[in-house]
Amino acid sequence: MRTHHPQERRRSGSRSAAGFTLIELLIVMVILGLLAALVAPKMFQKVGSSKIKAAKAQVALLGTALDTFRLDVGRYPTSDEGLDALQTNPGLDTWDGPYLPKAVPKDPWGRDYVYRCPGEHGDYDLYSLGADGQEGGEGENADIVSWE
Numbered sequence: 001m002r003t004h005h006p007q008e009r010r011r012s013g014s015r016s017a018a019g020f021t022l023i024e025l026l027i028v029m030v031i032l033g034l035l036a037a038l039v040a041p042k043m044f045q046k047v048g049s050s051k052i053k054a055a056k057a058q059v060a061l062l063g064t065a066l067d068t069f070r071l072d073v074g075r076y077p078t079s080d081e082g083l084d085a086l087q088t089n090p091g092l093d094t095w096d097g098p099y100l101p102k103a104v105p106k107d108p109w110g111r112d113y114v115y116r117c118p119g120e121h122g123d124y125d126l127y128s129l130g131a132d133g134q135e136g137g138e139g140e141n142a143d144i145v146s147w148e
Contacts, residue, residue, distance in 0.1 A: 051108035055128045055144040058105055062086070062113065062126055063146050065099040072096045076117045076124050083115050083126075107144075109133065121147035 020028075065086045070076050073094050077085035084090075086099040107113055107128035119125030126146040130137050137143065 049140075051131070052140065052142075052144065054108045055130075058107065059113070059126055059128065059144055059146050061100075062104070066124060066126070068099050069095075069097065070123075077115075079116050083113060119147070121145070 062083065066076055069086060073092050077083070077090070081090045083104045085095075086097060087104055089095040089097065104113075109128070109131055111129065111133060113126060113128055115124065115126050117124040124146070128144040129135060130141045130143050132141040134141070135143060
């Protein structure tokens, strides 16, 4: 009669105690890699479109502040005064700011908004150069402008 020792049963028994084989681990890693390759571009695309939406919202907010400045002062800030005139009085008696709750924001890509007054497209031009920091472009690289 043969007696089974607990150690023998463990060796020949359940597979979960033995762990995963190298092939099983490689298959899992390949599956995770494929999932990451399919999902990551979609996630980065969402980040890009979020930055575009944030830039449009900031341009609209700055436009409202510029309009309020104009109502108080009678004109928009000059190009030399720039957007800082929304936060700090450039020496005008009728200035009743600050017109923004915080400092003038950078665009979502970390650059200053471009402001020109008088503008080529209206009383003023206010825009972000987009992700590439260059004029023009398409998609995430497109300029976000106040006149459209």
